[in-house]
Amino acid sequence: MAQVPEGGGDSGGKGKRRAKKANTHIDMTPMVDLAFLLLTFFILTTTMYKPSSLQMTYPVPPPPDAPPPPPTQLSNAITLLLTKNDQIFYYLGEFRDQPTEKGPPTTLERTDFSKVQKLLVDQNKATIAQLNDVARQFNEKKITEDEYNAKRKEIKGTKENLKAIIKTDKDARYRNMIDMVDEMDISGIGSYGVLDTLKAAEQVLLDIEKAKL
C-alpha cells in the first residue's frame, strides 16, 4: 500500500524546473499493527496479582511454672473437628463421655464447608443481629468509624456469645483451617481457638465417623 509518488515534477519541455513535491505520506499500517499487537500482549499477560493476608494472633504460651488457667466455660461453645475430604464434624457444649445431668453422651454431627456457615449463623443469631445493627448505624453515619470498630469489638468479645474451638486431625489440610477461620469472621464469632490435637475420646468418635465416609 505504500504510495510511491508518480511522475516527478519533470514534465519535459523547457518548463520551469519545479521542486519535487515529494509525497510525505508514510504508510503507518504495519507500525500500528505492531503497536496494537504489543498492547494486546501486555494487557493480556498482566494479571493483577495481589496476595492478601490473614493476621493471626496466637496466645503466648504460659511459662512452665505458671498455675494452670481456670477452665473455660464451654456451655456456649461449638467444637468443630476438621478431617479428611473437607469434612467437618461438630458437637455443641462440653464433651461428655458419660450421660450426666446436663445431657446424654456427646455424638458427632457431620457437615461440610457448604453448610457450616448456615449452622454457625443459626447458632449465633443474636450476635449477628447486634453486629448488623451497629453496621446500619455506621452506614447511616450516626456513629464514627472508631466507634463502629470499638462497638464491633465489644459485641464480639461478649462472654455469652458462641465460642468456637477448631480442632484438626491428622488428615486435615491447611486450606480447611483457613476456610474455617474465614467462617468465624463471617458469622461474627470473636473468640475461637485452633488446636491440632484432639482428646483421646474425641479421636475415637471421629475415627468411627471417618470409617463411614
Place this chain on the structure above:
Amino acid sequence: MSKIKMPKSSPNLDMTPMVDLAFLLVTFFMLTAQFRPEEAVAVDTPSSMSQSPIPMTNMMTIVVDTTGKVFWDFTDKGVRIAVLEELGKRVNYVPTEEEKIKFVNAGPIGVPIQDLKALLSLETGSERKEFMAQHEGIPMDSTNNQLRDWIMITRNIFYNDAGQNPVVALKADGNTVYNRVAEVIRTFQSPGIQISKFKMITDLEASRI
C-alpha cells in the same frame, strides 16, 4: 439517466491520535509490567476473605510447600547477606561475593545449613531448584530444629539494624497437611522466639476480585 457519481475521496483517516494513544499505552504497560519471578517453590495458597495487604519490605516469610518442606525467605538484600554469613559461621563456611549475590537473588531457601555451600556452588536457578527438590527443606525436628536458628538469626540481625522486629509471614500451600503447619507455628512460639503475631498469606477469594 445519469448515474449518481460517488465522490471519489480517499477514505484516509488521520490515524495519528490513535497511534499516539496506542504507543502511550504500550509504553505504560511495558514500563510498569514486572514479570513475576520464577517461583523456586510452587505454593498454591488458599483463598480467604481477608483483604489486608502484605508489606513488600522488612518481611520474613516461612514457606511450606505441598509436601511439607519448609523454606525461608526475606525481602531485603542486606539482611539476607548478613543471615548467610551468620549461618555460614556455624558450619565454617565463608561465602564468596559471587555466592552472596546468588543467595540474594535465590528467593526462598530450603536446605539444611550444612548444604548451603553445595547449593550456592550451583550456577543456574533451575539447578538450585532441582537441588532443593532433592533435599528435605529446612530441618524442623525436635533434636535438630534449624528453622529456629534461621528465625532467631534473622530476627537478631534485623533487630540490631532497625530496632524492631520484622514482619513474619507464613505462606503455606492449601493442600499441606495442617499438622505440618502447626509444627511451624509451634516453632514460632518456642522459647527465645515467641512470635505470636504473624500473617498468613492467602489469595483473595475469587468473588472479591
